[in-house]
Amino acid sequence: xxxxxxxxxxxxxxxxxxxxxxxxxxxxxxxxxxxxxxxxxxxxxxxxxxxxxxxxxxxxxxxxxxxxxxxxxxxxxxxxxxxxxxxxxxxxxxxxxxxxxxxxxxxxxxxxxxxxxxxxxxxxxxxxxxxxxxxxxxxxxxxxxxxxxxxxxxxxxxxxxxxxxxxxxxxxxxxxxxxxxxxxxxxxxxxxxxxxxxxxxxxxxxxxxxxxxxxxxxxxxxxxxxxxxxxxxxxxxxxxxxxxxxxxxxxxxxxxxxxxxxxxxxxxxxxxxxxxxxxxxxxxxxxxxxxxxxxxxxxxxxxxxxxxxxxxxxxxxxxxxxxxxxxxxxxxxxxxxxxxxxxxxxxxxxxxxxxxxxxxxxxxxxxxxxxxxxxxxxxxxxxxxxxxxxxxxxxxxxxxxxxxxxxxxxxxxxxxxxxxxxxxxxxxxxxxxxxxxxxxxxxxxxxxxxxxxxxxxxxxxxxxxxxxxxxxxxxxxxxxxxx
Numbered sequence: 001x002x003x004x005x006x007x008x009x010x011x012x013x014x015x016x017x018x019x020x021x022x023x024x025x026x027x028x029x030x031x032x033x034x035x036x037x038x039x040x041x042x043x044x045x046x047x048x049x050x051x052x053x054x055x056x057x058x059x060x061x062x063x064x065x066x067x068x069x070x071x072x073x074x075x076x077x078x079x080x081x082x083x084x085x086x087x088x089x090x091x092x093x094x095x096x097x098x099x100x101x102x103x104x105x106x107x108x109x110x111x112x113x114x115x116x117x118x119x120x121x122x123x124x125x126x127x128x129x130x131x132x133x134x135x136x137x138x139x140x141x142x143x144x145x146x147x148x149x150x151x152x153x154x155x156x157x158x159x160x161x162x163x164x165x166x167x168x169x170x171x172x173x174x175x176x177x178x179x180x181x182x183x184x185x186x187x188x189x190x191x192x193x194x195x196x197x198x199x200x201x202x203x204x205x206x207x208x209x210x211x212x213x214x215x216x217x218x219x220x221x222x223x224x225x226x227x228x229x230x231x232x233x234x235x236x237x238x239x240x241x242x243x244x245x246x247x248x249x250x251x252x253x254x255x256x257x258x259x260x261x262x263x264x265x266x267x268x269x270x271x272x273x274x275x276x277x278x279x280x281x282x283x284x285x286x287x288x289x290x291x292x293x294x295x296x297x298x299x300x301x302x303x304x305x306x307x308x309x310x311x312x313x314x315x316x317x318x319x320x321x322x323x324x325x326x327x328x329x330x331x332x333x334x335x336x337x338x339x340x341x342x343x344x345x346x347x348x349x350x351x352x353x354x355x356x357x358x359x360x361x362x363x364x365x366x367x368x369x370x371x372x373x374x375x376x377x378x379x380x381x382x383x384x385x386x387x388x389x390x391x392x393x394x395x396x397x398x399x400x401x402x403x404x405x406x407x408x409x410x411x412x413x414x415x416x417x418x419x420x421x422x423x424x425x426x427x428x429x430x431x432x433x434x435x436x437x438x439x440x441x442x443x444x445x446x447x448x449x450x451x452x453x454x455x456x457x458x459x460x461x462x463x464x465x466x467x468x469x470x471x472x473x474x475x476x477x478x479x480x481x482x483x
Contacts, residue, residue: 086341135165202244217251221294
């Protein structure tokens with residue numbers, strides 16, 4: 001198929017689907033009509049989309065961890081522990097690295113070796129290999145909605161199996177699960193593969209089953225300017241909406257300055273709704289997710305809890321619908337279930353204390369919202385221009401030309417010319433614009449903000465600012481000041 005920004009026809013979708021389901025034997029277990037009936041029999045409290053709608057209407061922020069191990073019973077035990085001991089509101093199934101690369105034979109070996117060892121030898125849950133029966137055992141053994149979280153450029157078979165199993169949310173997208181994750185996977189390929197996933201979810205929506213879609217907001221998680229991540233979120237939102245998806249959660253990774261973080265979530269929600277309305281997508285439910293700090297963590301647990309608590313404040317005051325929780329073991333490796341639960345409890349305590357509170361409008365906050373929106377619009381206008389009105393084609397050209405440029409991404413298709421750094425208040429600004437199509441006014445604003453910091457620190461504006469900022473939080477500060 002040729003990439004274009006159009007809803008797939010039933011014939012196109014079903015033709016590709018025949019080949020997708022043949023990728024691994026468990027694909028033969030998927031029956032869409034039976035899956036729809038299974039979803040309709042699930043109680044509302046196990047539906048991710050419905051729980052997000054309820055949280056948005058009540059103005060509360062839900063807490064969700066990351067978690068996943070190789071074997072079904074151990075995975076169920078882990079998830080129930082995070083619910084009962086941690087107090088999670090929503091549950092994940094984080095998928096293993098082999099599945100993310102569609103290496104199902106290696107997954108099978110990993111499952112066998114995990115059984116022999118009596119512990120998980122995979123870094124996540126191999127949903128494709130466990131198939132419908134195994135995944136449904138998880139759905140039926142927990143009491144909260146389940147989300148599929150992974151990092152897979154081609155998630156077509158994975159999505160087919162786990163959605164049919166009763167999972168009611170799927171994270172990812174053609175940009176956000178390619179450019180920050182893969183080195184040599186073409187963007188055209190992943191956009192097509194994710195159009196398939198979105199058409200699948202759109203098909204379920206048409207049968208009366210609402211499945212939540214969540215593009216991955218933090219991208220590389222390293223000094224990503226809010227406008228750049230917001231552009232990716234809005235594009236993936238529109239790509240999904242075109243395929244019939246109605247319930248979409250747009251993500252943002254904490255930058256660290258409270259004003260900028262609150263402004264970013266507000267701008268993201270407002271602009272996404274505006275673009276959806278402009279393009280004629282009706283009955284959309286747009287919610288937001290705030291990812292706690294995605295950069296380096298301090299090794300000291302007390303300091304790590306400080307980072308988690310700080311992020312929880314920003315999530316609450318931004319009005320995000322949910323927050324993805326970190327653990328005090330981030331600097332060490334895969335956390336224990338106890339550490340994961342501690343991160344959730346810490347987050348929930350802060351969310352409870354701040355329930356109903358918001359950050360009051362101020363000149364600084366409103367200025368930041370408008371700046372982010374201007375930067376986003378400049379990029380979005382250029383994407384549309386490059387694609388001659390086709391946002392899918394325009395997205396490919398925009399990334400190839402550096403109009404969309406994600407800092408520190410491994411993809412060979414990413415320009416890597418844009419560089420970020422913090423200003424004197426810790427807001428992330430554009431140090432080097434590269435080919436990002438900003439007006440001179442926007443460029444000058446970013447430049448002056450960084451010059452103010454450099455003057456304060458008595459040094460030159462340059463790449464060393466970026467380097468120092470990357471390591472700052474792990475050393476106990478937000479801004480990488482010279483020692």
